[in-house]
Every structure is written in structure tokens, then in C-alpha cells.
Amino acid sequence: MKILRIIKFAFGALKNRKLRAILTILGITIGPAVIVALVGATQGFGASVTERFNKLGLTTIFVMPGMRSSLRMDDTVVRTISQIPNVEVVIPYYNIRATIRSGSQTKDISIIALDISKLKSILPGISLEEGEFPKALSQAVIGSNIANPQDGSQGVTLNNVISTSINTRIGTRIVKVSRAFVVSGILKPFGQSFFINPDDTIFVPIGIGKSLTGSQTYSGIYVVARTINDVSNIQNAISDLYGSRVRVVAVSAMLSNIQSVNESISAILVSVAFMSVIVAFIGIMTTMFTSVHERTKEIGILKSLGYSPRDILGIFLAEATLTGALGGLIGIILGSFLSFAIIGMFGGGGLGFIGFRPPGQAATAIQSTIITPIITPELLIGTFAMAVAIGALAGLLPSWRASRMIPVVALRYE
Amino acid sequence: MSIVCENVHKVYTSGGYYTPALRGISLHINAGEFVCIMGPSGSGKSTLLNLMGALDRPTKGKVFIDGVDLSQLNDYALAELRNQKIGFIFQTFNLIQRMTALENVEVPLLIRNIPDREIREKARRILGWVGLANRIHHTPDRLSGGEQQRVAIARALITQPKIILGDEPTGNIDTKATHSIMKLLKYLNEKLKITMVIVTHNMEVAAYAQRVFHIRDGVIERVVIHSDKSKMHSD
Numbered sequence: 001m002k003i004l005r006i007i008k009f010a011f012g013a014l015k016n017r018k019l020r021a022i023l024t025i026l027g028i029t030i031g032p033a034v035i036v037a038l039v040g041a042t043q044g045f046g047a048s049v050t051e052r053f054n055k056l057g058l059t060t061i062f063v064m065p066g067m068r069s070s071l072r073m074d075d076t077v078v079r080t081i082s083q084i085p086n087v088e089v090v091i092p093y094y095n096i097r098a099t100i101r102s103g104s105q106t107k108d109i110s111i112i113a114l115d116i117s118k119l120k121s122i123l124p125g126i127s128l129e130e131g132e133f134p135k136a137l138s139q140a141v142i143g144s145n146i147a148n149p150q151d152g153s154q155g156v157t158l159n160n161v162i163s164t165s166i167n168t169r170i171g172t173r174i175v176k177v178s179r180a181f182v183v184s185g186i187l188k189p190f191g192q193s194f195f196i197n198p199d200d201t202i203f204v205p206i207g208i209g210k211s212l213t214g215s216q217t218y219s220g221i222y223v224v225a226r227t228i229n230d231v232s233n234i235q236n237a238i239s240d241l242y243g244s245r246v247r248v249v250a251v252s253a254m255l256s257n258i259q260s261v262n263e264s265i266s267a268i269l270v271s272v273a274f275m276s277v278i279v280a281f282i283g284i285m286t287t288m289f290t291s292v293h294e295r296t297k298e299i300g301i302l303k304s305l306g307y308s309p310r311d312i313l314g315i316f317l318a319e320a321t322l323t324g325a326l327g328g329l330i331g332i333i334l335g336s337f338l339s340f341a342i343i344g345m346f347g348g349g350g351l352g353f354i355g356f357r358p359p360g361q362a363a364t365a366i367q368s369t370i371i372t373p374i375i376t377p378e379l380l381i382g383t384f385a386m387a388v389a390i391g392a393l394a395g396l397l398p399s400w401r402a403s404r405m406i407p408v409v410a411l412r413y414e
Numbered sequence: 415m416s417i418v419c420e421n422v423h424k425v426y427t428s429g430g431y432y433t434p435a436l437r438g439i440s441l442h443i444n445a446g447e448f449v450c451i452m453g454p455s456g457s458g459k460s461t462l463l464n465l466m467g468a469l470d471r472p473t474k475g476k477v478f479i480d481g482v483d484l485s486q487l488n489d490y491a492l493a494e495l496r497n498q499k500i501g502f503i504f505q506t507f508n509l510i511q512r513m514t515a516l517e518n519v520e521v522p523l524l525i526r527n528i529p530d531r532e533i534r535e536k537a538r539r540i541l542g543w544v545g546l547a548n549r550i551h552h553t554p555d556r557l558s559g560g561e562q563q564r565v566a567i568a569r570a571l572i573t574q575p576k577i578i579l580g581d582e583p584t585g586n587i588d589t590k591a592t593h594s595i596m597k598l599l600k601y602l603n604e605k606l607k608i609t610m611v612i613v614t615h616n617m618e619v620a621a622y623a624q625r626v627f628h629i630r631d632g633v634i635e636r637v638v639i640h641s642d643k644s645k646m647h648s649d
Contacts, residue, residue, distance in 0.1 A: 297508070305569070306493050309493070311525055
């Protein structure tokens with residue numbers, strides 16, 4: 001029997017029992033939909049994380065004083081770390097909490113004082129929107145959220161003066177100090193990231209940090225490894241030197257941690273989805289057994305008209321496969337939409353989802369970055385093929401049983 | 415096409431019980447002959463018809479169609495034989511309820527390598543010929559018993575069979591329709607030389623046959639020959 005005729009025959013039989021066919025199809029829809037949705041969403045999420053980490057610099061290692069550490073992060077520490085093999089560059093910095101006046105209200109920001117010429121080694125993704133990096137101590141380069149506040153208040157333009165209010169310690173007293181900078185450059189929007197949030201940061205030359213804090217002790221040190229493969233050795237070397245007196249965080253390690261968490265969550269959810277595929281398998285098989293049973297007489301009629309066991313097998317197998325195919329098709333379409341919904345639900349707030357926030361930085365208005373699910377043709381075709389295969393496999397036993405019926409016995413069935 | 419039965423036995427087993435349905439039937443039906451099989455309920459007449467139609471296999475003995483021993487054929491060859499040479503007509507019509515008259519008539523040809531358009535054309539023509547030209551898109555539930563049986567006859571005829579086997583084909587239809595169906599079958603027998611084997615309870619139906627086999631308790635009780643009956647009904 002020609003394949004097209006078999007499909008037509010099977011379709012006619014499905015149409016005859018619409019409600020049951022629809023329910024069976026819906027039963028198989030859930031598995032592929034969930035698989036496409038989850039894999040698409042987690043891959044999109046993973047890709048977006050990777051992209052951000054790449055901007056952050058996968059060779060960057062953050063070294064900060066440990067909790068209640070007595071370690072003074074001074075030039076001695078900088079020199080010691082510089083001597084670790086394969087360290088490309090060591091960049092000490094001051095991270096100063098400050099507020100700026102934005103419209104009628106004040107806004108928390110960070111002032112990071114560092115050797116500005118080395119900014120790109122730490123954050124490869126950073127670039128200027130306009131202007132230039134500071135040349136003088138009175139100059140600053142500002143993040144895009146400071147230049148163009150998200151709350152709609154008036155921003156700051158190039159060569160304007162931006163005044164900041166800084167809490168600084170003089171002896172044992174905390175004193176509010178005002179400090180103004182000329183904006184020499186404005187950064188392009190960077191997006192949410194870890195430890196440094198360039199969009200809400202004012203970068204100033206390192207000399208300012210010393211004068212503002214009045215100390216030689218840095219807030220932390222950025223260490224840049226020569227290659228990504230050197231990162232863990234350097235990380236270990238620093239830990240060996242200072243133990244718990246420092247906190248060492250490598251961007252690449254964070255990335256692989258997040259990715260492995262992301263992957264495990266995805267694996268758990270997808271395995272749940274596979275359970276639903278097994279349920280669908282049993283569902284199709286049950287429906288097909290019922291269908292074969294109900295159509296015993298029809299099988300007898302077809303056999304009396306000369307349909308061979310193979311023809312009968314084909315007709316019922318086509319019906320089961322068609323059920324699987326329709327379920328799979330609806331499933332992957334539904335799943336594609338669903339993956340956008342999942343991202344919208346969990347990933348809309350950028351990386352806030354992970355609960356990570358730059359230390360010493362308030363929860364500023366997060367510039368929501370759009371994460372797009374990654375739905376590859378391989379994912380769609382693979383999932384669809386799985387649904388088709390499930391349908392065919394589930395139909396095999398009932399169809400085989402139909403094909404083996406003795407014509408006269410089947411005909412006598414009422 | 416001739417049908418020969420040689421000492422055919424059929425025993426049904428169910429739950430450890432053996433029920434003999436046929437106990438040694440031997441007969442010879444000539445090509446182009448019109449015969450009827452009569453007998454009380456449970457006499458084994460339908461069983462015999464099913465064996466002649468290759469729908470079932472005898473427990474013992476042999477059935478030959480056109481000289482071919484059916485016991486030598488596998489299920490696929492038997493299916494092909496049914497499709498190519500034999501047409502069935504049943505008491506309950508056995509039409510597929512979800513299909514229209516036209517679709518039902520097409521069914522036997524769908525497994526053959528014939529273009530769709532040709533099949534449709536053939537089915538339409540045969541339905542017209544059996545007098546159902548304006549009923550082709552009706553499903554069986556919208557047709558009378560006589561009309562349904564005509565659809566079934568059209569379905570049997572579309573394969574151009576050499577043998578038509580009828581299992582009480584007029585059992586569910588009224589007297590008037592019975593005669594028109596029987597005249598149709600008689601016409602097919604005489605004009606197309608199709609061998610007719612009809613199982614019936616009805617003496618009026620049996621009157622159309624050249625020979626009538628009377629069966630009781632699985633054996634042939636007697637054979638009645640109506641030598642000139644065909645002439646009587648052909649006018």
C-alpha cells in the first residue's frame with residue numbers, strides 16, 4: 001500500500017474519533033514542549049552568562065581582603081603577586097562608596113580609582129561612547145547610567161562637572177567629603193556584571209584614591225592571567241601565599257560554576273520532561289490498543305478484501321506515528337513560545353536571578369538585558385523525531401496484534 | 415474459477431472444548447456455476463463458505479481454488495488471492511461506517527498500484543451501475559439495507575473477481591430488495607461468468623441456484639439440482 005494512502009487512511013480513522021485523538025495528541029505534546037522550552041531557555045541563559053563573562057574578562061581574578069582580615073593590601077602585596085608566574089598584570093584599585101545628586105534625590109554609586117590605562121585588561125568589553133579616558137587627576141570617565149540616568153532625571157554630559165559626596169574616615173571619625181570631577185569620557189552601556197558594575201561607576205585615576213582614603217591600603221587587586229589556562233594556578237598560588245586572609249574569585253571559575261549549576265538544573269528538568277514522554281508512550285499505546293480492539297470488525301473487513309498483515313500493520317502504525325508526529329509538532333511550537341515565557345519569568349531581571357551583586361554596591365536599578373532563548377534547528381528536529389519515534393514504538397505492539405488477527409475471527413466480532 | 419473441497423474438517427476449540435463444525439465435506443463447484451448452501455443454524459454452512467474464501471484454514475482436508483491448494487499458501491498469498499479473485503458479500507453488509515459509499519467501494523483497490531483518479535473513476539462507475547449514482551457520498555447509516563448491500567456488491571465487483579461468496583446476503587433486507595439483489599447476482603453470474611456461492615435460509619433465494627447443497631451437522635445431507643432454473647429467472 002502506498003505510503004500516502006496509508007497516511008490518508010490513518011488520518012480518516014483519527015478524524016473519526018476526534019476527541020480521543022486530540023487528547024492523545026495533547027498527552028504527547030507536553031514532553032516535547034517542556035524539552036524545547038527548557039533546553040532553549042537554559043541554553044539562552046547560559047549563552048548570555050558566557051557573553052557577559054567574556055566582557056568581564058575570563059582571565060581576570062579578583063583579590064580582596066578576607067572577612068575580618070588584618071592583611072594590608074599594599075604595594076608589597078601587589079609586588080608579591082606580580083612575581084607569580086604567568087601573571088600578565090596586577091592592578092590595585094580603590095573602591096569608594098559615594099552618592100551623587102540626581103534630580104531631587106541622591107543615588108548610590110561606586111568610584112573606582114585605578115590605573116585607567118589598564119581598564120581594558122580587566123574588562124575587555126568596555127569602550128567609550130564619547131570623550132577620552134582621564135589624563136589628569138581631576139578628570140573622570142563615567143558609566144552610562146550616570147550619564148543617562150534610568151529614572152529620567154537629568155544626566156551628565158561631556159566636560160560637565162560631576163559632584164560626589166564621599167564618606168571618608170579621618171582617624172576614628174567619618175566625615176562627608178565633597179569631590180568634583182570633570183567628565184572627560186562616557187562609557188558605552190556595559191550591562192549587568194559581577195564585582196564591577198561599570199554602568200553605575202565613576203572611574204578615576206589611582207592617585208585620587210590615595211588622597212580620598214588617605215591610606216596606602218587598596219580595596220582590592222585585579223590580577224590578569226596571561227591565558228585562561230593559567231587562572232587556576234595563579235588562584236592557587238595566591239591562596240597559598242595568603243590563605244584565608246584574602247578572598248580570591250576567578251571570573252572563569254564563576255562562569256563554570258554558574259554553567260554547571262545551570263546545566264544541572266536543566267538536566268533535572270529535562271529528565272522530568274522525559275518522564276512525561278514515557279507517560280505519553282503509555283498513553284499512545286493504550287489508545288492504540290483500544291482503537292485496535294474497537295476496530296476488530298474493520299480489520300476483519302479489510303482482511304476479507306485482501307489486505308495483508310503488512311497492510312494492516314502499516315495502517316495502525318501510521319495512526320500511532322501520526323499521533324506522535326502531530327503531538328511533537330504542536331509540542332515544539334508550544335515549547336518555543338514557552339521558552340520565551342520562561343526567560344521572561346526568571347531571566348527578565350538580568351543576572352539578578354543568580355542573586356549576585358557587586359560587593360559594596362547597592363541594588364541599583366538593573367538595566368534589564370534581554371536574554372534570548374537559543375532554539376536550534378537540531379533541538380527542534382531532534383525533539384520532533386523523538387515524538388515521532390515514541391508514537392511509532394508505542395504503536396508497534398497494538399499494530400502487530402491487529403495484523404495477526406485471523407480474518408474470520410475478526411469478522412465475527414461485534 | 416472452480417472451487418474444490420476434499421474431505422474438509424473444521425473443529426473449533428474454545429476453553430478446552432472441541433466443537434466440530436465441519437465433518438468431512440467434499441464438493442466440486444464448477445467455474446461459472448451458481449450454487450447455494452442451505453442448512454439450519456449451526457450446520458456449518460458459513461464455516462464452509464469462509465474456508466472457500468480463504469478467510470480461515472481447515473483443521474483437516476484441502477480446499478482448491480482454480481486448482482491451487484490453499485494449504486500451500488501463506489497469509490500473504492491468501493490475502494492476495496482474496497483481493498484478486500474473490501468478492502465477499504455479507505448479511506450485515508460489513509461496510510466501514512466512517513466512509514462514504516464511494517470510499518467503501520474504493521477500499522479493495524487502495525492496496526493495488528493504481529492511480530487514485532482511476533480508482534475513483536471505477537468506483538463511481540460501478541456504483542452507478544448498481545443504481546446508486548445519487549448516493550455515492552452517503553455514509554452507510556444514511557442508506558437502506560438494500561442500498562447498503564448494493565454498495566457491498568459494488569465493492570466486491572470493483573476488483574473484477576472470479577468468485578463471489580455471499581453469506582446470507584439477503585438476510586437483512588426486504589423481499590422486494592431481495593429479488594432485485596438476486597437478479598443482479600444472477601446477471602453477474604451469467605454475463606461475467608462469475609462463480610456464485612450463496613449461503614441462505616431462503617428458499618426463494620435458493621431457487622436462483624443451479625445446485626443447492628443441503629448441509630446438516632457438518633456434512634452434506636443432499637444436493638438438489640435445478641437444471642432449468644436459470645432459464646426461468648433470466649427473463
